[in-house]
Amino acid sequence: MKTDLRTALKLTFAGFVACVLTTSLLYSVFDGDEWFARSIGGIVLVFGIGALARAGRFPGFSVPLLQVAGVLVYLTSTYAPDDAKGGWLPGEATLRTLGDLADAAFTEIDTVTPPLTPSESLTFLVVAGVAAMAVVVDLLAAGLRQTALAGIPLLVLYIIPAAVLPDGVHGALFLLPALGYLLLLITDSRERLLRWGVAVSGRADGARTRASGELGQMTRRIGVTVLSLSIVIPALAPRLSDGAFGSGGLGNDPDGGGTISTLNPLVSMRRDLVRPQDVDLMRVRTDSVNADELYLRAVTLDTFDGEEWRAGRREVRRFDTGLPKPIGLPDALATATVTTTVEALDALESDYVPMPFPATRLEIEGGWRVDPLTSNVVSHDGPKQISGSSYTVRSYDVSPQPTDVLPAIQIEPYLEPYLRLPADLPNRVKQLAERVTRGADTVLGRAIALQQWFRDPNEFAYDLRQRPGTGKDAILAFLNDRRGYCEQFASTMAVMARHLGIPARVNVGFTPGAPAADGSRIISAHDAHAWPELYLPGVGWTRFEPTPGSAQSNPDVPNWLAPQPETETPGGDEGPVEEATPDPQPTDAPGATAPPDPAAAPTSTACPPDPDVPCTELPPPPDDTDLTSSSGGGWGWLKWVLPVLLGLVLLLVPWAAREAVRRRRWALAGTAAAGGAAAEWAWAELRDSTVDLGYTWPEARTPRQTSAELVGDGKLGPRAADALAMITQYVERVRYAPSGTGAPAGPSRDDLRTAVDDVRRELGETAGRQRRLRATFLPRSLATLLGRAALRTRERAVAARRSVLRTLRLRRA
The missing domain is CATH 1.20.5 (Single alpha-helices involved in coiled-coils or other helix-helix interfaces)
Structure with missing residues (x-):
């Protein structure tokens, strides 16, 4: 039966209302109104495009494609206009920016407990998710007329607040999506009910009269069922009230802790480093005698899976002011204390507290949790909790001597996770680690050898224009190009240290910043930094600094880790390499033989020719072609072509399946043993072709009744009417012939096929182009x-x- 435009628009409006009601549930998770306004804008856009496309008789399969394209333009113009052409047309740079926003949003989700005021990245994820829900609801309800299935995406959005809120969602709030779902069912139910037993032409007025009473009864049953379930389901699912972490979180304990699972925060660090204009984030005052070495550590990345460094799942605990003592730190070294006061400016948004390591006491207002394994302190109320606040940290001033480090390390169970590496770690990484540390027979000697090799200006150069990444492929590219920034230096040294048997992890935080006139230090966005932390026996976790100095930031080596006179740093490219990859040659300019001033940026042929513009003050990035060819070997276009090809393949699957059924039927009808069965095969093909075009086929009617209604409803011409009559007569003779007389003689298989094709062609002309396309690509x-x-x-x-x-x-x- 043809779905008229009026019915489709009614379903579109019902889907719109259902999505708005369900989205309002997120008010229990997020504060503010900006996220809701932008989400409603996405919903209006999706259903508006759907209504206009159906009013314009666009092919059904094209409607969700147009909606997805519209949502992408909407997200681009809202969240990444600077990277888009004309401020709205998305490109590769736009997709990278939106991907970075998504990564940052997932990090925020996994590290904070709602309700909270969402950041820009989290707002983006909410708007994108709500828009995706709207596309699916519109496709199922108004496109495919599967209103019952349209409740699934609505339920998915409901699960979000039910799963993350510490106290769960109040049962009454479940009524909102339930009412929206009920509206969808009621809107669609009348036409579906009237179709039961109604003629093909839909002109049976008696059936409509009979169905009106049934409609009211069915509506009442649906309403009572849905609204009852909306109250019963939350009561029967108490686990939905558990929060993500915190006082009511998963794995919570009497101490009010929980579990958190964070994603890679290196995305936020890079965004700070490449800001065109630097922004002050913190003002720090400390009584440390080595204030220029006082790094502020925020988050520790302790898991390397071959694709990235990330923070693993860990247990967090409440604390008053005292923090757990770092594991492995000897009492003999934990004597002198340092007091540091940090004033977080309004521009700083962070789920973690940047503070010196190792810290023993933290005085800060608000809801915070501490991870005993890493001493990371994470927010319980979102990244804006730290903005504009002040806090005081008391930490140890650990100043060991090289003689305090034991020559060998005993791996205890606690340290085993910090040695894990993927089984397919490239041999080149292992070989270089072993060559660089050749001749160093102690843990400290090997660690210093690695550090000095990375800081050697004849080997490596600092360059922020390199692509981000900490996986195996990014490490290999970094070792080949010998150019990168702190992300590559820190992750590569940590991987090499693990291969050499030294427990290692990566920290993300800030360098000490620049001194101010009043004695404080100003830490800005460009001071964001990543560095490796290695476990030294007899000392504990120790900061190393492989990143060379640059004009933008000057990371400094701890004074006691300066290379010893007897420690030699062999070149990284001595001896043969087993792999086919040739040893990279330094890209520094000829003549750069003497180590430069640490505060100066290393020069190379890849840097801008103007000596006043160092590598870290970036010119416009290379065009997309250069970026693709440098990282993907010229095959970057595949990530655009493959999804398109996959979409085309998926689009052709229903057509191919329907065509296979048609061919099999006619093949069976043409066999010598077919006899009267050929009539049934032809009748089945005619039935399915009619259903594909949107007409109904009441099974209870006789072939003659069905034929008569098809002639009238399909407005068949003389030729098609005669063909339909021939098929009908043959089917009647086969079905109603006296038993024992054998199959009556009838037309050949080819004549039957021609007749079915004639009828299908004229029925398609009457149905219109949209239903013909749907019959081809989405056969019912x-x-x-x-x-x-x-x-x-x-x-x-x-x-x-x-x-x-x-x-x-x-x-x-």
């Missing part, structure tokens, strides 16, 4: 065929089971 008859196949399979399984039981009974007898 496939669903019926699959249902019949499933029913036959079930019947065969039941019969087989009965046969087995019968055999067993006979054997027992």
Whole structure:
């Protein structure tokens, strides 16, 4: 039956209302109104495009594609206009920016407990998710007329507040998505009910009168069922009230802790480093005698899976002011203390507290949790909690001597995770680590050798224009190009240290910043930094600094880790390399033989020619072609082509399946043993072709009744009407011929096929182009065929089971 435009628009409006009601649930998770306004804008855009496309008789399969394109433009113009062409047309740079926003949003989700005021990145994720829900609801309800399934995406959005709120969602709030879902069902129910037993033409007024009473009864039943379930389901699912972490979180304990799982915060660090204009984030005052070495550590990345460094899942605990003592730090070294006061400016938003390591006491207001394994302090109320606040940290001033480090390390169970590496770690990484540390027979000697090799200006150069990444491929590219920034230096040294048997992890935080006139230090966005932390026996976790100095930031080596006179740093490219990859040559300019001033930026042929513009003050980035060819070997276009090809393949799957069914039927109809079965094959093909075009096919009617209604409803011409009459007469003779007379003579298989094609062609002309396209690419008859196949399979399984039981009974007898 043809779905008229009026019905489709009603379903579109009902889907819009259902999505708005369900989205309002997120007010229990997020504060403010900006996220809701932008989400409603996405919903309006999706359903507006759907309504206009259906009013314009666009092909059904094109509607969700247009909606997705519209949402992408909407997100681009809202969240990444600077990277888009004209401020709205997305490109590769836009997708990278949106991907960075998504990564930052997932980090925020996994590290804070709602309710909270969402950041820009989290707002982006909410708007994108709500828009995706709207596309699916519109496709199921108004596009495919599967309103029952449209409740699934609505339920998915409901699960979000139910799963993350510490106290769960109040049962009454479940009424909102339930009412929206009920509106969808009621809107669609009338037409579906009137279709039951109604003629093909839909002109049976008596059936409409009879169905009106049934409609009211069915509506009441649906309403009572849905609204009852909306109250019963939350009561029967108490686990939905557990929060992500915190006082009511997963794995919570009497101390009010919980578990957190964070993603890679290196995305935020890079965004700070490449800001065109620097922004002050913190003002720090400290009584440390080595204030220029006082790094502020925020988050520790302790898991390397070959694709990235990330913070693993860890247990967090409440604390008053005292922090747990770092594991492995000897009492003999934990004597002198340092007091540091940090004034977080309004521009700073962070889920973690930047503070010196190792810290023993933290005085800060608000809800915070501490991870005893890493001493990371994470927010319980979102990244804006730290903005504008002041806090005081008391930490140890650990100043060991090289003689305090034991020559060998004993790996305890606590340290085993910090040695894990993927099994497919490239051999080149292992070989270089072993060559660089050749001749160093102690843990400290190997660690210093690695550090000095990375800081050697004849080996490596600092360059922020390199692509981000900490996985195996990024490490290999970094070792080949010998150019990168702190992300690559820190991650590569940590991986090499683990290969050499030294427990290692990566920290993200800030360098000490620049001194101010009043004696404080100003830490800005450009001071964001990453560095490795290695476990030294007898000392504990120790900061190393492999990143060379630059004009933008001057990371400094701890004074006691300066290279010893007897420690030599062999070159990293001595000896043969087993892999086919040639040893990279330094890209520094000729003549750079003497180590420069640490505060000066290393020069190379890849840097801008103007000596007043160092590498870290970036010119415009290379165009997309250069970036693709440098990182993907010229195959970057595949990530655009493959999804398109996959979409085309998926689009052609229903057509191919329907065509296979059609060919099989005509093949069976042409066999010598077909006889009268050829009529049934032709009739089945005519039935499915009619259903595909949007007409109904009441099974209870006789072939002659169905034929008469098709002629009138399909406005068949003389040729198609004669063809339909010929098929009908043959089917009647086969079905109603006296038994024992054999199959009556009839037209050939080719004549039947021609007749079915003539009828289908004229029915398609009457149905219109949109329904013809839907019949080609989304044939409805496939669903019926699959249902019949499933029913036959079930019947065969039941019969087989009965046969087995019968055999067993006979054997027992």
